[in-house]
Amino acid sequence: xxxxxxxxxxxxxxxxxxxxxxxxxxxxxxxxxxxxxxxxxxxxxxxxxxxxxxxxxxxxxxxxxxxxxxxxxxxxxxxxxxxxxxxxxxxxxxxxxxxxxxxxxxxxxxxxxxxxxxxxxxxxxxxxxxxxxxxxxxxxxxxxxxxxxxxxxxxxxxxxxxxxxxxxxxxxxxxxxxxxxxxxxxxxxxxxxxxxxxxxxxxxxxxxxxxxxxxxxxxxxxxxxxxxxxxxxxxxxxxxxxxxxxxxxxxxxxxxxxxxxxxxxxxxxxxxxxxxxxxxxxxxxxxxxxxxxxxxxxxxxxxxxxxxxxxxxxxxxxxxxxxxxxxxxxxxxxxxxxxxxxxxxxxxxxxxxxxxxxxxxxxxxxxxxxxxxxxxxxxxxxxxxxxxxxxxxxxxxxxxxxxxxxxxxxxxxxxxxxxxxxxxxxxxxxxxxxxxxxxxxxxxxxxxxxxxxxxxxxxxxxxxxxxxxxxxxxxxxx
Amino acid sequence: xxxxxxxxxxxxxxxxxxxxxxxxxxxxxxxxxxxxxxxxxxxxxxxxxxxxxxxxxxxxxxxxxxxxxxxxxxxxxxxxxxxxxxxxxxxxxxxxxxxxxxxxxxxxxxxxxxxxxxxxxxxxxxxxxxxxxxxxxxxxxxxxxxxxxxxxxxxxxxxxxxxxxxxxxxxxxxxxxxxxxxxxxxxxxxxxxxxxxxxxxxxxxxxxxxxxxxxxxxxxxxxxxxxxxxxxxxxxxxxxxxxxxxxxxxxxxxxxxxxxxxxxxxxxxxxxxxxxxxxxxxxxxxxxxxxxxxxxxxxxxxxxxxxxxxxxxxxxxxxxxxxxxxxxxxxxxxxxxxxxxxxxxxxxxxxxxxxxxxxxxxxxxxxxxxxxxxxxxxxxxxxxxxxxxxxxxxxxxxxxxxxxxxxxxxxxxxxxxxxxxxxxxxxxxxxxxxxxxxxxxxxxxxxxxxxxxxxxxxxxxxxxxxxxxxxxxxxxxx
Numbered sequence: 001x002x003x004x005x006x007x008x009x010x011x012x013x014x015x016x017x018x019x020x021x022x023x024x025x026x027x028x029x030x031x032x033x034x035x036x037x038x039x040x041x042x043x044x045x046x047x048x049x050x051x052x053x054x055x056x057x058x059x060x061x062x063x064x065x066x067x068x069x070x071x072x073x074x075x076x077x078x079x080x081x082x083x084x085x086x087x088x089x090x091x092x093x094x095x096x097x098x099x100x101x102x103x104x105x106x107x108x109x110x111x112x113x114x115x116x117x118x119x120x121x122x123x124x125x126x127x128x129x130x131x132x133x134x135x136x137x138x139x140x141x142x143x144x145x146x147x148x149x150x151x152x153x154x155x156x157x158x159x160x161x162x163x164x165x166x167x168x169x170x171x172x173x174x175x176x177x178x179x180x181x182x183x184x185x186x187x188x189x190x191x192x193x194x195x196x197x198x199x200x201x202x203x204x205x206x207x208x209x210x211x212x213x214x215x216x217x218x219x220x221x222x223x224x225x226x227x228x229x230x231x232x233x234x235x236x237x238x239x240x241x242x243x244x245x246x247x248x249x250x251x252x253x254x255x256x257x258x259x260x261x262x263x264x265x266x267x268x269x270x271x272x273x274x275x276x277x278x279x280x281x282x283x284x285x286x287x288x289x290x291x292x293x294x295x296x297x298x299x300x301x302x303x304x305x306x307x308x309x310x311x312x313x314x315x316x317x318x319x320x321x322x323x324x325x326x327x328x329x330x331x332x333x334x335x336x337x338x339x340x341x342x343x344x345x346x347x348x349x350x351x352x353x354x355x356x357x358x359x360x361x362x363x364x365x366x367x368x369x370x371x372x373x374x375x376x377x378x379x380x381x382x383x384x385x386x387x388x389x390x391x392x393x394x395x396x397x398x399x400x401x402x403x404x405x406x407x408x409x410x411x412x413x414x415x416x417x418x419x420x421x422x423x424x425x426x427x428x429x430x431x432x433x434x435x436x437x438x439x440x441x442x443x444x445x446x447x448x449x450x451x452x453x454x455x456x457x458x459x460x461x462x463x464x465x466x467x468x469x470x471x472x473x474x475x476x477x478x
Numbered sequence: 479x480x481x482x483x484x485x486x487x488x489x490x491x492x493x494x495x496x497x498x499x500x501x502x503x504x505x506x507x508x509x510x511x512x513x514x515x516x517x518x519x520x521x522x523x524x525x526x527x528x529x530x531x532x533x534x535x536x537x538x539x540x541x542x543x544x545x546x547x548x549x550x551x552x553x554x555x556x557x558x559x560x561x562x563x564x565x566x567x568x569x570x571x572x573x574x575x576x577x578x579x580x581x582x583x584x585x586x587x588x589x590x591x592x593x594x595x596x597x598x599x600x601x602x603x604x605x606x607x608x609x610x611x612x613x614x615x616x617x618x619x620x621x622x623x624x625x626x627x628x629x630x631x632x633x634x635x636x637x638x639x640x641x642x643x644x645x646x647x648x649x650x651x652x653x654x655x656x657x658x659x660x661x662x663x664x665x666x667x668x669x670x671x672x673x674x675x676x677x678x679x680x681x682x683x684x685x686x687x688x689x690x691x692x693x694x695x696x697x698x699x700x701x702x703x704x705x706x707x708x709x710x711x712x713x714x715x716x717x718x719x720x721x722x723x724x725x726x727x728x729x730x731x732x733x734x735x736x737x738x739x740x741x742x743x744x745x746x747x748x749x750x751x752x753x754x755x756x757x758x759x760x761x762x763x764x765x766x767x768x769x770x771x772x773x774x775x776x777x778x779x780x781x782x783x784x785x786x787x788x789x790x791x792x793x794x795x796x797x798x799x800x801x802x803x804x805x806x807x808x809x810x811x812x813x814x815x816x817x818x819x820x821x822x823x824x825x826x827x828x829x830x831x832x833x834x835x836x837x838x839x840x841x842x843x844x845x846x847x848x849x850x851x852x853x854x855x856x857x858x859x860x861x862x863x864x865x866x867x868x869x870x871x872x873x874x875x876x877x878x879x880x881x882x883x884x885x886x887x888x889x890x891x892x893x894x895x896x897x898x899x900x901x902x903x904x905x906x907x908x909x910x911x912x913x914x915x916x917x918x919x920x921x922x923x924x925x926x927x928x929x930x931x932x933x934x935x936x937x938x939x940x941x942x943x944x945x946x947x948x949x950x951x952x953x954x955x956x
Contacts, residue, residue, distance in 0.1 A: 151668050164675075183864065184901070186831065194676055353664065468670060
């Protein structure tokens with residue numbers, strides 16, 4: 001089935017039932033993505049103000065067989081928001097639907113429209129004395145709809161789960177243009193198939209999320225942050241176990257940082273204050289939020305002492321002020337920017353079972369070493385088994401000189417991940433970048449079920465064509 | 479499309495590829511359900527020992543167009559495990575697939591086959607120093623596959639979530655007989671549609687769950703239990719808020735109990751020790767599990783003192799020993815049995831947004847009162863907005879005398895739930911009992927999407943025909 005372009009005739013038809021300023025030509029940021037790997041096919045941009053307008057847009061696209069690309073904050077890292085080829089699509093940005101519809105602290109619920117910026121949702125929760133724990137580097141521009149469509153992760157997954165785990169209900173427009181009102185605030189509702197979780201993580205290929213009921217949490221009474229030098233990734237895992245035994249669910253983030261990342265900061269972001277005089281080979285950033293009656297500094301102090309005794313730590317810093325906490329987090333949060341400035345040959349967002357992490361790190365370096373001489377910056381959410389594993393040229397080298405090694409590196413690392421029962425996309429999703437990888441490494445039975453579900457809910461294939469599953473329009477792959 | 483019976487010819491065909499003792503006639507407990515509302519259509523019983531055998535059975539049923547009824551512990555309360563009419567089905571009991579395949583405390587993961595009994599999974603976790611928090615009255619006979627297929631809830635949802643939230647990965651046989659190996663232990667894996675959550679809660683209508691990777695938690699360092707008399711359901715909610723502000727996620731259960739339930743215990747289970755000399759109109763059972771360094775008795779003591787000051791409590795007991803804790807829980811856990819012995823006219827498993835709970839309780843009693851004179855036992859997981867709301871004859875009355883009032887009561891209560899944006903099935907599911915209710919109260923767009931998904935994955939309609947969605951064989955409804 002071939003799609004039709006969002007051409008002038010289609011635009012004219014839409015203008016008959018929509019306010020004048022909803023439509024405009026798509027250009028600029030709507031055609032770009034952060035890594036510059038895809039440039040979007042220009043098309044028609046729609047900026048609806050209500051779910052009814054979204055419904056009308058999608059229904060018209062369905063009738064005209066025009067592809068629809070939902071657009072949130074544009075921060076996705078796998079090209080899910082960027083259609084590079086095929087007939088010109090209708091790009092549907094939710095940015096005007098950015099209201100916080102309700103904050104209900106007594107129910108621990110917040111209802112936001114899909115275009116609400118993640119940081120604004122966090123702030124609205126905080127104003128009501130509650131925590132919305134989804135937190136990631138792009139939270140200043142990522143929008144709630146996009147974080148749900150991609151089941152975003154971030155630094156607090158260890159304690160609070162992925163975006164999927166933070167959502168109670170959805171309002172969405174399905175591919176036929178009809179509105180599903182599933183905006184429930186219920187903690188328990190066993191009435192039929194889990195359409196909510198089907199849309200979450202489907203990256204806009206099964207419908208457009210227009211609003212969400214989100215879970216809030218009590219704000220932990222007191223937070224604490226520490227940077228601890230560990231002798232190895234294995235020791236980092238043992239330290240995590242120890243921390244969870246001592247503080248239970250109080251451990252909210254546990255991030256592994258490799259020396260290479262700290263050296264990159266020195267190289268391209270020298271203003272970021274380094275925690276240790278000499279960058280250690282491995283260190284972890286621990287964040288804890290404890291209940292009333294417990295002192296996080298004391299708890300981290302005693303954890304550190306135990307870790308020293310057990311050979312799981314050799315040095316450490318426990319933040320004594322908010323400024324110090326911010327400084328520790330600044331190190332972690334500037335790693336992606338430093339990576340961008342250095343320019344990676346290949347970057348990977350992988351997960352493996354926790355126990356297999358040290359093996360992956362060791363064998364991954366061997367695999368990369370067999371292909372050539374590179375610098376590896378391996379860091380991330382080790383508590384979730386999730387590593388951002390990025391491969392860079394040697395000092396003075398240029399990523400452009402390694403274009404031929406990119407594919408072999410990716411293949412070797414993904415083969416290794418697969419052999420360890422891991423995932424080739426832990427938190428960024430499939431988008432357009434990993435469609436072929438999903439075909440290669442995904443379970444064939446699951447893939448067939450996905451294709452059957454896609455065909456059942458979107459028979460014309462208009463929703464985000466070529467993302468996640470290879471589209472009829474041949475728009476997948478990179 | 480009409481299904482064919484699991485007749486002798488079908489059995490003979492199965493016997494060609496399966497060990498002799500896998501098949502036998504279905505009788506006894508495989509045709510019954512706890513409330514005695516459905517009696518199953520006799521058919522062929524299969525007791526497979528492996529996922530490959532399940533695969534062969536389902537593939538054969540698919541080819542022969544024979545209905546398949548998956549059977550776990552048989553404890554479901556909505557007839558999902560009992561096909562009362564239509565062609566004789568293949569009843570597929572997972573009871574022989576009851577192995578705990580792996581316990582991985584360092585990863586906080588346990589892998590169990592679908593037939594493992596819930597209490598055995600809890601015990602296996604405990605032996606490894608971990609907690610598997612799913613806990614419900616029938617845990618001694620409910621099997622993991624069934625608890626996942628129905629997305630079971632129970633008493634610890636407040637802290638740990640529903641069955642869905644406790645599962646990392648599934649192995650399942652899809653309606654075409656193929657095996658989906660989705661038994662991942664990963665905390666983060668964004669590779670395509672969420673088939674796991676689609677099967678969880680689908681009540682066996684989209685496939686058969688054969689094994690699951692489950693999440694484990696650290697065992698809270700110290701538990702505490704209290705029974706507190708509250709002046710009203712509203713006060714109970716305020717007390718819950720206060721408890722969560724003081725103890726954060728430490729509050730693991732918060733159960734509301736009405737005087738009627740305590741009086742029922744006195745009437746039919748007099749050996750159950752009553753906590754208060756005079757049964758109070760409303761009380762709550764609170765369970766907390768706190769981290770090292772905190773004393774749960776002290777925390778509950780100070781919560782109680784604050785609640786007294788704020789007028790949220792008038793009396794209370796804090797358990798001082800394991801025996802007292804067990805006694806408090808025994809009261810809660812015997813309520814369903816007491817209800818059974820009294821014999822309800824109508825029972826309801828509903829949820830409403832937390833803030834609407836007091837209104838539901840008040841208006842629900844009015845609605846029931848308009849229909850006749852009844853005793854109401856309203857109790858349950860108030861922290862989740864989930865009430866078991868059961869209506870009984872007056873003393874000396876017989877449920878049989880109220881058969882004509884059953885439907886009006888149900889309708890009035892479900893209309894009320896619906897008007898409050900609640901759910902007519904909070905944790906028990908749809909099964910066959912609530913198919914019509916789902917059609918009446920469910921979102922039409924969601925229902926169409928469910929039908930499309932069912933048709934896409936199970937075009938012949940063999941999987942648990944008539945459960946959740948009205949089946950071609952007309953086996954739905956009661």
